[in-house]
Amino acid sequence: MKDWKQDYNEKITTKEEALLHVNSGNRVVFGHAAGEPIILVDELVNQNNRLQDVEIVHMVPLRECKYCLPGMENHFRHNSLFSGAGTRRGISEGRSDYTPVFFSEIPRLFRDEILPVDVTLIQLSPPNEDGYLSFGISVDYTMQAAQSAKIVIAEVNKQMPRTWGSQIHVSEIDYIVETDRLLLEITPPEISSVEESIGRNIASLIPDKANLQLGIGAIPDAALSFLHEKQDLGIHTEMFSDGVVDLYNQGVVTNKYNNLNPGKFTATFLMGTRRLYDFVDDNPNVDMHPVDYTNNVMVAGRVNNLISINSAIQVDLFGQVCSDTIGYQQFSGVGGQVDFVRASSLSPGGKSIIAFPSTSKNGTISRIVPLLNEGACVTTSRNDVHYIITEYGIADLRGKTIRQRAKALISIAHPDFQDYLNQNYKKNI
Ligand code: COA
Numbered sequence: 001m002k003d004w005k006q007d008y009n010e011k012i013t014t015k016e017e018a019l020l021h022v023n024s025g026n027r028v029v030f031g032h033a034a035g036e037p038i039i040l041v042d043e044l045v046n047q048n049n050r051l052q053d054v055e056i057v058h059m060v061p062l063r064e065c066k067y068c069l070p071g072m073e074n075h076f077r078h079n080s081l082f083s084g085a086g087t088r089r090g091i092s093e094g095r096s097d098y099t100p101v102f103f104s105e106i107p108r109l110f111r112d113e114i115l116p117v118d119v120t121l122i123q124l125s126p127p128n129e130d131g132y133l134s135f136g137i138s139v140d141y142t143m144q145a146a147q148s149a150k151i152v153i154a155e156v157n158k159q160m161p162r163t164w165g166s167q168i169h170v171s172e173i174d175y176i177v178e179t180d181r182l183l184l185e186i187t188p189p190e191i192s193s194v195e196e197s198i199g200r201n202i203a204s205l206i207p208d209k210a211n212l213q214l215g216i217g218a219i220p221d222a223a224l225s226f227l228h229e230k231q232d233l234g235i236h237t238e239m240f241s242d243g244v245v246d247l248y249n250q251g252v253v254t255n256k257y258n259n260l261n262p263g264k265f266t267a268t269f270l271m272g273t274r275r276l277y278d279f280v281d282d283n284p285n286v287d288m289h290p291v292d293y294t295n296n297v298m299v300a301g302r303v304n305n306l307i308s309i310n311s312a313i314q315v316d317l318f319g320q321v322c323s324d325t326i327g328y329q330q331f332s333g334v335g336g337q338v339d340f341v342r343a344s345s346l347s348p349g350g351k352s353i354i355a356f357p358s359t360s361k362n363g364t365i366s367r368i369v370p371l372l373n374e375g376a377c378v379t380t381s382r383n384d385v386h387y388i389i390t391e392y393g394i395a396d397l398r399g400k401t402i403r404q405r406a407k408a409l410i411s412i413a414h415p416d417f418q419d420y421l422n423q424n425y426k427k428n429i
Contacts, residue, residue, distance in 0.1 A: 004127070004130070004131030004169070004170045004171070005131070007131070007170050007171060008127060008131065008170045008176065011170070011173060011174065011175055011176040012176045012177075012178060013175050013176065013177065014177065015039055015040060015043040015177045016043060016047075017175075018040065018043075018153045018175040018176075018177050019040065019043045019044050019046075019047055019153070020047070021119065021151050021153065021174070021175065022044060022047070022051065022054060022118075022119050023051075023118075024050075024051050024052040024053055024054065025052070025053050025054070026054055026055070026118035026119055027054075027055045027057060027115065027116065027117055027118050027119075028044065028054055028055065028056050028057070028118065028119045028120070028121065029057045029058065029110065029115075029117050029119075029120050029121075029141075029145040029149070030056070030057075030058050030120065030121035030122070030142075030145075031058070031121065031122050031123055031138050031142040031145075032058045032059040032060045032061065032082075032138065032140070032142075032269075033059070033060040033062055033137075033138060033184070033239075033269055033271050034062065034137055034138065034183050034184040034185070034186070034269075034270070034271050034272075035122075035123050035135070035136065035137050035138020035140075035142060035269060036058070036061075036062065036063070036123065036138075036184065037121045037122055037123035037153075037154070037155035038063065038123075038155075038181075038184070039155050039177060039179050039181070040121040040123075040153055040155050040177060041121060042066075044056075044067070044121070045066045045067055045072075045076075048067075048072060048075040048076065049075075051075050051076070052074055052075060053074075053075075053077060054075065054076050054077070055076075055077050055078075055079055056076050056077070056078045056079065057078075057079045057081065057115065058080070058081065059080075059081045059082040059103075059106070059140070059141070059333070059335075060082050060084055061080075061084040061085070061086040061087050062084070062086075062184050062186070062271075063086055063184070064086050065078065065086035065087050065090070068086065068087050068089070068090030068095060068096050069090075070093075070095065072095070073095045077095075077096070077097070078090055078095070078096035078097065079096070079097045079098075079099055080096060080097065080098045080099070080330070080333070081098075081099055081101055081106060081141075081333060082103075082332060082333030082335055083098055083324075083330045083331060083332055083333055084332065088329065088330065088331065091330050092328075092329055092330070098330045098333075100333075100334065100377075101334070102295070102334055102336075102338055102339055103140070103141075103238060103291050103295050103334070103335050103336040103339060104291055104292050104294075104295035104296050104297070104336065104339045105292070106140075106141040106144075106291065106292075107141050107143075107144035107145075107290055107291060107292045108144075108292065110141070110144050110145050110147075110148040110149075111144055111147070111148055113148070116148075117145055117148045117149040117150070118149065118150050118151065119149055119150070119151045119152075119153065120142075120145040120146045120148075120149035120151070120152050120153070121153050121154075121155070122135070122142050122145075122146055122152065122153075122154050122155070122168075123136065123138070123154070123155045123156075123157055123160055124136065124154050124155070124156050124157070124160060124168065125156070125157070125160040125161060125162040125163075126156055126158060126160075126162075127156075127170055128162070128167075131169055131170040131171070132167040132168065132169055132170075133154070133156065133167060133168055133169075133170065133173075134160075134161075134162040134163050134164075134166070134167050134288075135163070135166050135167065135168065135288065136160040136161050136162065136163055136288075137160070137161060137163065137183070137269060137270040137271075137277060137280065137288075138269045138270075139163075139165065139166040139268050139269065139288045139289060139290050139291075140238075140268045140269045140290065140291040141290070141291055143166050143168070143290050144290060144292070146168055146172065146173075147172075151174050151175075152168075152172065152173045152174050152175075153173075153174065153175045153176075153177070154168075154173045154175070154176050154177070155177050155178075155179055156176055156177070156178050156179070157179045157180065157181060157183070158178075158179070158180040159180060159181060159182060159183055159277075160183065161277050161278070161280050161281035161282070162281060162282050163280050163281070163282075163283070163286060163288040164282075164283070164284055164286060164287055164288065165286075165287040165288040165289050166288055166289060166290060182274075183274070183277055185272065185273045185274060186216065186241065186271045186272055186273070187273060188221055188241070188242055188243065188272075188273075189217060189218040189221060190218070191218050191221060191222045191225065192218070194357045194358075194391045195218045195219055195221075195222040195357070195391075196222055196225075197391035197392075198219055198222055198223075198355050198356070198357065198389055198390065198391050199219065199221075199222025199223040199224075199225055199226050200226050201355070201389045201390075201391070201393065201394050202219075202222075202223040202226070202309060202353055202355055202389055203223055203226035203227055203230075204394070205307070205351055205353060205387060205389075205394065206223075206227065206230060206233070206307055207230075207305065207349075208230050208231040208232055208233075209231070209232045209233070209234075209256075209257040209304075209305060210230075210233055210234070210305040210306075210307045210349075211233070211234035211235065211236045211255075211257070211258050211303050211304065211305055211306050211307070211347075212233060212234070212235055212236070212237065212306075212307050212308075212309065213236060213237040213238065213300070213306065213307070213308040213309065213310075213336070213340040213343075213344070214235075214237050214239075214240055214241075214244070214309050215239070215309065215310050215311060215335075215337075216239060216241055216271055217311065219309070219311050219355050219356070220241075220243070220309055221241070221243045223309055223355075224243035224244065224246075224247060225243070227247060227252055228247070228250060228252060230252055231252070232254045232256045232257050233247065233252055233253045233254070233255075234253065234254070234255040234256070234257055234258035234303075235253060235255060235258075235265045235266065235267065236258055236260065236261070236266045236294070236300060236303045236306060237266070237267050237294070237340075238267065238268050238269065238291060238294055238295050238335070238336040238339075238340070239267055239268065239269045239270055239271060240265070240267055240270060240272075240276075241270070241271055241272040241276060242272040242273055242275055242276045244265075245272075245275065245276055245279045248279075253265075255285070257304065257305070258303060259302070259303065259304050260299070260302055260303050261287060263285060264285055264286065264287045265285060265286045265287065266287050266289065266294055267286070267287075267288060267289075267294060268288065268289055268290065268291040268293075268294040268295065269288075269291075270288075291336070294336075295336045295339035295340065295343070296339070296343075297339060297342045297343045297346060299343075300339070300340065300343030300344075300347070301342070301343040301344075301345075301346030301347050301350075302346075302347070303343070303347055303350075304347060304348050304349055304350075305347065305348070305349035305350060306340075306343055306344045306347035306349075306350040307344060307350065307351045307352075307353065308337075308340035308341055308343070308344040308350075308351075308352045308353065309353045309355065310323065310337045310340065310341070310352075310353070310354055310355075310380075311323065311354065311355060311356050312354050312356045312367070312379070312380075313325070313326055313331065313356070313360075313367065313376075314367050314368075314369055314372055314373065314376060315354070315356075315367065315368055315369070315385075315388055315409065316368075316369050316370060316371050316372045317368070317369075317370055317371070317402075317405065317406040317409055317410070317421065317424070317425055317429060318371075318382045318402060318405065318406075319382040319385045319388070319397045319400075319405045319409070320372055320378045320380075320381065320382045320385075321354050321378065321379050321380035321381075321385055321388075322372050322373075322376040322377060322378060322379055323337055323354075323379035323380065324377065324379050325375065325376050325377045326373075326376070327373045327374065327375040327376055328374075328375030329375075334379050337379055337380060338379065338380055338384065340352065341354075341380050341384050341385070341386070342384060344386075345384065345386065351386055351387060352380075352384075352385075352386040352387065353386070353387045353388075353389055354380065354385065354387070354388050354389070355388075355389035355390070356389075356390065357390065357391060358390040358391060358392055358412065358413055358414040358417075359414045359416075359417070363414070363416070366413055366414055366416075366417035366420075366421070367390075368390070368409050368410070368412070368413040368414075368417070368421065369421075370421060370424035370425070370428060371428075382397075382405075385397050385398075386398045388408075388409060388412065389412070390412045390413070390414075392411070392412045392413070392414065392415075393411065393412040394412065395408035395409050395411065395412050396408065397409075402429060403429060406421075406425045406429050407425075409421075410422055410425065
């Protein structure tokens, strides 16, 4: 059998040579968020003149997406699984597409060849002594995309942390491009006084020994800043960021009562600063798993006292939650929101929380509305919804009639909009 080191060395090539293996008409799936193999992606874009109709598939974009810009439409067609600043415009202007799909089900699209994968571009840590490379901060759908692809091209970045849980062997990779570059970083957001009030309300629902799923952004961070007095919290989530590291260092997060993976952080991707990336590097207490494990309701639903914390764009008086569209515009994606809303509903002692400021656009628009806007899509249905939180309080909608829900939601709307909502409620409900 070939020595893995020899195999590794024979697969090392330049980015220019590696990307020549993408052909017109191929479907190319690449890693996302801070795990995006940016050296490979930029080279793919550089080679646009020799390529036609290459479909590009990925989730969260953190950078400008040049393949979505005007003029690229004959070369690349982008198919977004979670829209962001770099991809939104292409979708609304018709150059790109969006595919609605739960995060937990993305690996299945590739495994079952609903979306057959020609080429996967991934970013990995350098190999260990047995020739295994870690998916680092982004395992999610990336691992399955690599397992399903005809060709796997890997950026092996010296600065990608080696994380425990999921890895790939050199023999499963076709071409390797070595790099030593900074990972993309997300700095913790500024927290406003409104977000602070929301964070305090969220924290009031979190008991000691709870296991948390957190999204990214000011609201989860605000909630974390009110958890210092809690004991023995655990993290079973799709992603986490720097705020959790502070709570771990303070002894608040111990993962002791995570009955499924005791003592372990369980996540599928990470976004934060270098501090977070150093924390997870070779840390046996952090398990990074594919998203069809972390977000699978049959798995996460078995975690006791699972509390999911997510956000929304609009909620109507029926309790329908819209989190990924603004009217007809595809703003983001469902991500893992519904996976975790449902998992926490199955979890013994579980709660799901959807939290957001009561208004947007400098207080001119209420985010609690009589009925979702035209074009807005339901992300979390009224049957799944549990707690809704704003800076004005907490509405517990589970088991409540439509009238009771409307009243509870109006009571946590911004006072400037409560009369308007009341009038609508009396007229229509
Ligand atoms: N009407 C019009 N615009 C609205 C609006 C409304 N009701 N609510 C929000 N917006 C606008 C804001 O003004 C802001 O616009 P800007 O970017 O031009 O400033 C934008 O939408 C984002 O609002 P904000 O409240 O700052 O968003 P956020 O960064 O806190 O993210 C979600 C909130 C809902 C978009 C985000 O959590 C999400 O995408 N959720 C779905 C996926 C998910 O939950 N995944 C699981 C965890 S990772």
